[in-house]
Amino acid sequence: MSAGAPAVLAQGLTKRFKAFTAVDHLDLRIKKGEIIGFIGPNGAGKSTTIRMLCGLLHPSEGRAWVAGFDVDRQPEAVREHIGYMSQKFSLYGDLTVRENLLFFGGIYRVPRRDFNERMRFAVSMAGLEGRENALVRTLAGGWKQRLALGCAILHRPPILFLDEPTSGVEPEARRRFWDLIHELAAEQVTILVSTHYMDEAEYCNRIALIDRGKLIASGTPGELRARRLRGELFEISCTPLGAAVKVLTGTPGVVEAAIFGDKLHVVLGEGGISATDLPGYFGEHGIQAGPAHRVTPSLEDIFVQLVSGRRERRTLP
Amino acid sequence: MNVRRLFAMAYKETLQIWRDPRSLAIALLMPLMQLVLLGYGVSLDIRHVPLCVYDQENSQQSRAVVKSFVSSDWFSISRTIHNQTGIDYALNRDQCIAALVIPADFSRRLAATGTAPVQAVFDATDVNTTNIALGYAQGVVAQTNAQIADGWAATHGILPSLVGQVDLDPSTWFNETLDSKNFIIPGVVAVILALVGAELTSLTISREWERGTMEQLISTPVTATEVMLGKLIPYFAIGFIDAGFCLVSAVYWFGVPFRGNIGTLLITTGLFIVVVMGIGYLISVRIRSQLGASQIALVLTMLPTTLLSGYTFPIDQMPAPIRAITFVVYSRYYVTILRSVFLKGSGLSDLWAPLLGLSIYALIIIWLAARAFHKALD
Known part of the structure; x- marks a missing residue:
């Protein structure tokens, strides 16, 4: 891998499962030392993409290079240079913490002189000091995830693929996990991490928004926020939320309306209804509503707009 | 192939067998149970x-x-x-x-x-x-x-x-007492080894799929051959322990005369274990659930070995088409070898024909097994 070469490069990467296209001509370029977040709803094709990049699935079309090796033609060379954490926890539950580390250390041929030190590092990173002899299936979610990360980086891979590493893990453990990811990135490890938690997207250097197998946007969180919203974003409390979305659909001036937690997020464009008119407009339709506040768009707002924009376009003749 | 990875694989598999009640039961209890059931239950002699x-x-x-x-x-x-x-x-x-x-x-x-x-x-x-x-x-x-x-x-x-009398003075060789036990027990050993061997290895790959550990395993640089050999080495050892147990029981418990050579017995038994474990492994690669794989292993070992190996039903007496089928039943070769080694004291050179059959079988199985497992999810 030469100095300027990208850590990961994908060109027209496509995966079809019979009639279903899981990944649709995806282009991707990841620089060394970057943390790139794959964001998208379930079934968007994030896992399938990661599996192709790890050489676990054969691409139906297109090519990809990881650490300079072709994922379809040199999968073993790719595997020497990557660490992978699959979506489902997949260490051996019937082995102890130490036995799992020993196994992966052996499989990755970690030099014997480094092994003890790396094992200590992995154990302390996972916060499992003193529990080296516990069967892994007895550990709670957060510890399991950190141990899986520890096993995936035992051989010091330059590139890490983490597929929804924090799903099903409590928020405190998720925070700790992201701290670890940043520590690794500081050591020039390239990290591709997928998540469906929008708040985690903010922790990434760059984001790739994926929907229905296509890359629909990519950039730093700031860039995405700045360029993607076609109007101004307002937040408004109202009940019932579902009816409120229905009322706004098709109303002139409304670019986008979506439920955001227990509130409604409305993007208003030029002309048409204004923010001050909204509560009254809702009242006319029998919906209770408070005043509308202007808010800074979150990545989730951007994402919702991008995804719904695509779907509307698709339904037009 | 890398020795370090092979060792890591074999060690991990050994620990898993040791902690899996199902595998342990198959490895240790099943031979004992089968030996008692088949050793005592099947007898062609009628007394009283x-x-x-x-x-x-x-x-x-x-x-x-x-x-x-x-x-x-x-x-x-x-x-x-x-x-x-x-x-x-x-x-x-x-x-x-x-x-x-x-x-x-x-x-x-x-x-x-x-x-x-x-x-x-x-x-x-x-x-x-x-x-x-x-x-x-x-x-x-x-x-x-x-x-x-x-x-x-x-x-x-x-x-x-x-007073006119004609007496036939029969002389029986190899099984002088005409004891059907001497004929049955070596066959029982073959049945047990076939069943236990294939059952054990049928769980090995399917266990990784079922528990979701396969995806992690194939994301590592371990090769398909290392996975196969690393996984089979501990089972091969268990197979030999079980074989030893059955053969010793045959001689010292059931009193079957042993006239052959231990070396001949070990070589042919090793070959047979390779075949049955290879078959179990092939099943395991194809079937991703442990239960399904073990059911198929049961059908593919127990049925042909009890019915078509000549263990109870003499192959000579079968109709020609069925007799032709018995040539693909791997256990027929081993049953023949075991009986000859036990009762006739045959050596490797006497057994060239069944030995050739078993060797060809082992080569085909090894070839298929080595090609069966692909490190991919699709």
């Missing part, structure tokens, strides 16, 4: 056939006939009957398999003519048992005849040697 006796005469001579049946060890009297309907009753109620009827004029006719008929009625619902029992009965009668003829000749002043 229940016999009802209706002695209408009850004379010294008629009692002598009855006694000759009892003292043969092949029959034992389950009931004594005093009328004709009693025979129907006893046969209908399964109180006996055979009924012996001695007519009231037995000793009078014997004295007058030198011969007297006795009647034997058999329950022929189980043809096999009946045939064997009938054979025994004829044997007993023939013996009694000889004694009576000698006695009759003597009382009529004729030298016994002048």
Whole structure:
């Protein structure tokens, strides 16, 4: 891998499962030392993409290079240079913490002189000091995830693929996990991490928004926020939320309306209804509503707009 | 292939076997259970056939006939009957398999003519048992005849040697006592090894799929060959332990004579274990659930080995098409080898034909197994 070469490069990467296209001509370029977040709803094709990049699935079309090796033609060379954490926890539950580390250390041929030190590092990173002899299936979610990360980086891979590493893990453990990811990135490890938690997207250097197998946007969180919203974003409390979305659909001036937690997020464009008119407009339709506040768009707002924009376009003749 | 990765794989697999109750039970309990069930349950010898006796005469001579049946060890009297309907009753109620009827004029006719008929009625619902029992009965009668003829000749002043008699003096080799156990037990060893070997390895790859550990495993640089060999090494060791247990039990517990050479036994047994474990592994690669894989392993080992290996049903007696099929039943070669090594003391050169069959089988299985596993999810 030469100095300027990208850590990961994908060109027209496509995966079809019979009639279903899981990944649709995806282009991707990841620089060394970057943390790139794959964001998208379930079934968007994030896992399938990661599996192709790890050489676990054969691409139906297109090519990809990881650490300079072709994922379809040199999968073993790719595997020497990557660490992978699959979506489902997949260490051996019937082995102890130490036995799992020993196994992966052996499989990755970690030099014997480094092994003890790396094992200590992995154990302390996972916060499992003193529990080296516990069967892994007895550990709670957060510890399991950190141990899986520890096993995936035992051989010091330059590139890490983490597929929804924090799903099903409590928020405190998720925070700790992201701290670890940043520590690794500081050591020039390239990290591709997928998540469906929008708040985690903010922790990434760059984001790739994926929907229905296509890359629909990519950039730093700031860039995405700045360029993607076609109007101004307002937040408004109202009940019932579902009816409120229905009322706004098709109303002139409304670019986008979506439920955001227990509130409604409305993007208003030029002309048409204004923010001050909204509560009254809702009242006319029998919906209770408070005043509308202007808010800074979150990545989730951007994402919702991008995804719904695509779907509307698709339904037009 | 890398020794370090191979070792890591084998060590991990050993730990998993050790902690998996199902694998442990198959490895350690199943051979014992099968040995008891098959070793004791399957016997082609018939002893103590229940016999009802209706002695209408009850004379010294008629009692002598009855006694000759009892003292043969092949029959034992389950009931004594005093009328004709009693025979129907006893046969209908399964109180006996055979009924012996001695007519009231037995000793009078014997004295007058030198011969007297006795009647034997058999329950022929189980043809096999009946045939064997009938054979025994004829044997007993023939013996009694000889004694009576000698006695009759003597009382009529004729030298016994002048009464025409032809005796067949059979000589049986290799299984001198004609004990079916000596024939069955080596076959039982083959059945157990086939079943245990394939069952164990059928779990090995499917376990990784079922528990979701496969995805992590194939994301590492471990090669398919290292996975296969690393996984099979511990099972191969278990297979040898089980084989040792079965073979030692055959000799010291069941008393099967062992006339062969231990080396021949070890080489051929190793070859057989490779074949059955390879078959289990192939199943495991294809079937991603442990239960499914172990069911298929059961069908692919137990059925052909019990039915088509010649373990109980002689291959010579099978119709030609079935006999042709037995050539693809790997256990037929091993059953033949085991019997010859045990009873005839055959060496490797005597066994070249079944050894060739087994070796070809092992090569094909190894070739298929090495190509079967792909490190990919699709």
